[in-house]
Amino acid sequence: MIAFIYGIILFAFWLLLSGHFDPLLLALGLASVALTIFLMKRMNFIDYQCYPLLSLRFPAFLVYIFGEIVKANIDVIKRIMTFKGESISPQLIEIPLPQKTDMGRVIYANAITLTPGTVSVELKQETVIVHALTKEAADDLSSGEMARAVPDQVIDKAEGS
Amino acid sequence: MELHNNLMFVAASLAILVTMGLALARALMGPTVFDRIAAINMFGTKTVLLIAVLAFISGRMDVLDIALVYALINFIGVVAVLKLVVNGDFHSSPDEENTSSKADRG
Amino acid sequence: MIIDVLSWILLVSGGLAGIAGAVGMHRFPDFYSRLHATGITDTLCAMLILLGLGLQAGLTLAAFKLALIFVFLFFTSPTASHALANAAMHGGLKPKLDSAAAGNKP
Numbered sequence: 001m002i003a004f005i006y007g008i009i010l011f012a013f014w015l016l017l018s019g020h021f022d023p024l025l026l027a028l029g030l031a032s033v034a035l036t037i038f039l040m041k042r043m044n045f046i047d048y049q050c051y052p053l054l055s056l057r058f059p060a061f062l063v064y065i066f067g068e069i070v071k072a073n074i075d076v077i078k079r080i081m082t083f084k085g086e087s088i089s090p091q092l093i094e095i096p097l098p099q100k101t102d103m104g105r106v107i108y109a110n111a112i113t114l115t116p117g118t119v120s121v122e123l124k125q126e127t128v129i130v131h132a133l134t135k136e137a138a139d140d141l142s143s144g145e146m147a148r149a150v151p152d153q154v155i156d157k158a159e160g161s
Numbered sequence: 162m163e164l165h166n167n168l169m170f171v172a173a174s175l176a177i178l179v180t181m182g183l184a185l186a187r188a189l190m191g192p193t194v195f196d197r198i199a200a201i202n203m204f205g206t207k208t209v210l211l212i213a214v215l216a217f218i219s220g221r222m223d224v225l226d227i228a229l230v231y232a233l234i235n236f237i238g239v240v241a242v243l244k245l246v247v248n249g250d251f252h253s254s255p256d257e258e259n260t261s262s263k264a265d266r267g
Numbered sequence: 268m269i270i271d272v273l274s275w276i277l278l279v280s281g282g283l284a285g286i287a288g289a290v291g292m293h294r295f296p297d298f299y300s301r302l303h304a305t306g307i308t309d310t311l312c313a314m315l316i317l318l319g320l321g322l323q324a325g326l327t328l329a330a331f332k333l334a335l336i337f338v339f340l341f342f343t344s345p346t347a348s349h350a351l352a353n354a355a356m357h358g359g360l361k362p363k364l365d366s367a368a369a370g371n372k373p
Contacts, residue, residue, distance in 0.1 A: 017226070019328075080287055081290075088300060113345035113349050114310060116304075116306035119302055119306070173316060183290065183292065202305065213333065229336055232339040232343065
């Protein structure tokens with residue numbers, strides 16, 4: 001059922017990008033949609049839990065993360081322009097992963113990497129090792145503000161659907 | 162399209178070209194192999210942006226499709242090269258890591 | 268007219284952000300801090316330039332494709348950065364850490 005919905009979305013996507021309605025191109029589109037669904041099934045992506053992406057907090061998270069990205073970018077650019085050797089203080093820190101779902105963890109780790117000044121180096125079961133460019137960025141991350149903003153399984157009763 | 166509109170795209174593409182040149186210099190100099198891959202990744206991102214700007218300079222919006230595909234190819238290429246550098250081939254699984262100190266063979 | 272001025276500002280500041288990231292790539296001392304510099308070009312530079320182009324495109328299919336390029340870049344670039352950092356760490360490349368903060372090493 002979910003595979004069918006994915007198929008419709010993918011085919012609409014194909015139509016939107018191609019803009020041609022010849023029978024040949026429509027058939028090619030259908031074939032590629034079928035191939036994609038087959039590959040997704042093979043990789044076990046269909047039954048995968050992607051509820052955090054559907055959560056109501058996701059748009060708020062996007063707004064928050066864009067604000068963080070712009071702030072962090074300005075900070076790093078300042079440090080590049082005034083670089084003397086003391087303006088950066090690289091650190092490796094280990095911070096907890098409070099998210100319950102895998103997708104929530106992936107979103108969190110990606111958000112850490114997307115913000116310049118911090119890069120997630122290694123994901124473990126309960127923690128993530130982060131390389132931070134400055135002590136301030138490391139402290140910001142340890143405060144856990146970003147971890148609370150990440151959407152994680154808000155529709156938690158949706159397993160049956 | 163008017164002249165001052167084209168001028169802004171030309172300015173943006175010049176800035177992108179300067180960035181690409183600097184990234185290429187880092188890729189040629191880079192002390193470790195990972196520096197080179199990071200520089201090439203940056204070069205690829207800038208290529209996507211350059212193609213997008215070129216689409217506006219030439220006024221042919223079909224070119225944006227190429228930028229779209231290039232963004233994906235760049236990612237897959239970087240991951241494939243990383244796999245080759247770390248494992249030595251394309252087919253070992255990440256579990257059997259034979260990672261000796263390959264980091265400093267520039 | 269206002270849109271043109273806004274596009275100028277966005278495109279030029281995007282280009283400058285890209286150049287700043289490339290300069291950082293040459294100034295920073297080791298691989299891991301250089302990775303932060305590439306992060307700038309992947310996020311802020313791409314964001315500003317694509318937004319500037321989108322303002323010129325208006326509400327058309329071209330703007331949709333630009334948004335799609337933006338989404339792809341934002342999904343792939345952190346993944347590539349993480350893969351690079353992870354591979355470098357497993358490859359035995361030690362980051363240069365600040366000596367004052369040696370206490371909380373994992």
